[in-house]
Amino acid sequence: MKILIITYSYTPDLTPRAFRWSALAQQFLQLGHEVHVLCAARLSQEPAVSDDGVKVHRVQDWLLNASRRVTPTSTSTTNPPQSTFVHKLKATLRKVARAVWRTTYWPDFACGWIVPATAAARQLCTHHDFDWVISVSHPFTGHVVGHRARTGAGKAKWLVDIGDPFHLMSEPAPNNQRFFSRLNRFVESRILANADAVCVTTESTRQMYKVHFSVPDEKIRLAPPLLSLPALPLGAPPSTRPVLRLVFIGTLYRKLRSPGYMLACFEALLSTISDRQLELHLYGAVNDCTEELAACPVQVRSSLYVHGMVSRTQVHEAMLDADILVNIGNDSASQLASKVIEYMAVGRPILNLISIERDTSVQALREYPATLTLIRASEGPTLNELEKLRAFVLSPPEVSFCEVEKIRARFSAAHVANLYIAQMTGQPEP
Template structure:
């Protein structure tokens, strides 16, 4: 039967979804899919597996990854990996390089290797200045060819474009306009045309084109899903003509719970996630931690970074010289290692974005761990502040784009050494119900069926 969530909506169990509704035939177009290590990959790998378990046929067109089969089938789920292999091998090497940034695991460079790195860096900067709509644009043609051939061979009920990257939206739009009008859904993890700080392309060159294409996609799509109300409100203001199409489907808790009961405080702080220049930088956290260390004469507190920190490695390097072994950079690691790191943490750290409409997907996993969380944000309107304001085991520190004050340091230190009591498992389960698999899968299936009809 249906159970009420915290917000009052109905959460449908897997049994209900299979019994009450017709099976769907779904085509998902997503550049990111397992084994890629990013939020869109985690979310849609899990969702498509759940759809297939519920009896829906799911085909996925995604990017080719070295060492992975081009076609992979698991029951009703079929994955087609396509792309220019030389390009995807280069992209894989770049991912590996970023994953090792600051860890000390990268091999020493020869003079020739340093020169090659400089030349490659110049090529990448030039490419970033001219590519459109994003860095995945070369995937467009092989993805379009495969998606169109599948759509012509099968009568899909729904086509889903998963972004970022926006290239997947262009592929979906092409398929929609050339086939027997299946319903077309956009699933947006981040905005495209108005994304600030880390835009997907050169906004000075393509700003007007970005808005034109995103507006057209919204107009032609049958439905749009975003992960938080702030993004929906911003889109409704930018594209008011598409207001009725947009729906919030929250972050998905796809990682196994890492709940741990109370343990002696050791002072181990852990940040998990990607750092971005301008929109998610670690300077405030590092300065806050440095000042807290001055009162820790025994050297107990330590700060660990897990994830792609390459964009801010220079900032981390400066503080690592001052903090020594208190600051550890582990680079990009697998989900199992992330779960282990969160389980070993005493305090989890989140850094909000410099925008108010982006919600880091990991905040739900942080909450699910049952660990105390320090959330650092620039304004009270940050979506992470709103999320954690309802979570009784978090400390929100609002920076107002400044450096730590004495009050910030005092609150931070007190929270480290006197954290709140851990939540009970039953309380956490109730609080996290809207983000669980049954709830989020039910939200998507409801969206897909409504728009199909």
């Protein structure tokens, strides 16, 4: 088959969609398909290039070069920013500018990509006669481009791959929902109705779309989060250093994925574990949580390391080097962070901090042998929770290499790619 993938974010961007679809594009290629990718350009007039056989076509966003925010060139720091007057002033100005921008754009921050990407997609469809066009979200702009490009797609069928819901998403909201809620629902409904196939990453999301948009069973399928990590080194010895290292990897948002409860748990641990030094390392964008990190007590701040956006190699090394991996659940019953799968795939103990009982991470980690899940019911852990937390950190259960290999096979790029191919060819799920 000849396949066109429309995705705003693609390698080397450090986003879940970029990781997922760069791996899937390579898998499609290895299965003998011709693969083209249309994505946002980081440089103006960047030509099409071949990425190990995948033809990558980059088109610049007219308004916002968002790709620059999610590349390995982002700065790293060894401790959280200090709460100074200059820092607060800059943060306030950024908030004002962001608020003004967010009240006006539609469908999301990538709206400036719609016109140039649509023109490029139509041209590619005319020249290459694709069998399938796959549009990817987040951001939802990718589906708008896919929908507009259908007029020039000829015989090509259209698969809509949904990483995050759009109209049904409240935090972080894709746009100003007070102004655009009806438009959001109308456009998403049109896209789902016109698509030939729909893919989602969690069962709860599939049920949500069946209920709210009446998407038929035969049209919507499940393609779980994808593992895009190197092979696990054999016989890696456990750490013998005196420091216990807790590592969180992911993007923080004040309303969706706040670090507050994690910081409170870490502060409580510092007060109860005096014979071992503790460190908490954060990898990824902190967004609007900068002030919350800066306002930490001194004893927490001295053991807190904020690394920012780093390369995938550094992320993998950090996971392998961690004593405890920390997951902060979304305030959402439909989203599952791909890092939960990656955490399991390195075989480290996982501290799972959630805000709602229906958090999708609970189901994903149900059979993982080294998990402690705490539900945030207050600003910090109770005495009973702290006792469990202390015991888990000091003596976590072990995960066998055999168990890790089973997880890696279940979420491998090869397996997930075959799920998409089966859907496009009308075959039963493998």
